[in-house]
Amino acid sequence: MSETIRLDYRDDYAVVTLNRPERLNSFNAEMHETLSARLDDAAASSARALLLTGEGRGFCAGQDLQDRNVERGAGEPDLGDSLERYYNPLIRRLRGLDIPVVCAVNGVAAGAGANIALACDIVLAARSASFIQAFCKIGLVPDSGGTWILPRLVGTARATGLALLGEKLSAERAEAWGLIWRCVDDDALSGEAHALARHLAAQPTSGLALIKRAFRGSLHNTLDQQLDLERDLQRAAGRTVDYREGVAAFVEKRKPVFKGR
């Protein structure tokens, strides 16, 4: 049986690929457990950036609904338990990673699949890809952080429309709305996503981790609290080897060589 999650290393970054293309990479329990283990592996490695993508024509269609079909013999599910056990730890994990996380949305991203993509730091999408808050169509609530991130990214009016209507949002419109970083031509997606991950991995990644921490704080901090946080993070950034190297390279008019320390 092929691995439902692939983990590869390129240069200084890790590539995690959702790999159940026959079900549009929708999640079952085994896939969640394997993804969790592969993210552990990537976090423990020397990788300085992570690229998340999907195999085949879809990125991820959320929960595998075959496993939820009570009419066809699946047990009565406790969806709260499923979120507690799988989806919530996954989102916390992705949001909590110190290294930059790029998501290459290669095709449709539906249900939890859409919100897993949106939990990443920089989201690129193929022009033919789309985002669907499909939950409302089967009587569910957007999960995997959807009700938190959508209003923050696109405002309440658009978030509510997306969540209550479950309409397909094209990658182009997702970019125009500020839901994602960029929409690119289908045949350029892989090249651009890898180039971005490679670029990020060569940057002062300890500084990038502090930037991520600053933005995480800003979502609930007052201006005063955020100014204090910036002071503390800048103090830490100013003590990194990479900061010293960045300043030296600037003054010496040469290209910096960052180590992520």
Ligand code: T3D
């Ligand atoms: O349950 C819990 O643990 C709680 C957490 C829930 C989180 C969630 O994500 S709930 C939302 C679940 N996802 C959906 O509701 C999306 C369902 N899928 C679709 O609406 C459509 O497939 C898409 C819009 C994503 C794509 O449409 P299309 O026309 O491009 O493809 P398709 O023909 O519908 O799908 C291709 C195949 O993938 C097909 O299988 P087949 O007929 O070729 O054998 C289809 O059944 C399968 N597939 C797609 N999505 C799922 C799926 N199989 C199982 N589960 C899926 N989610």
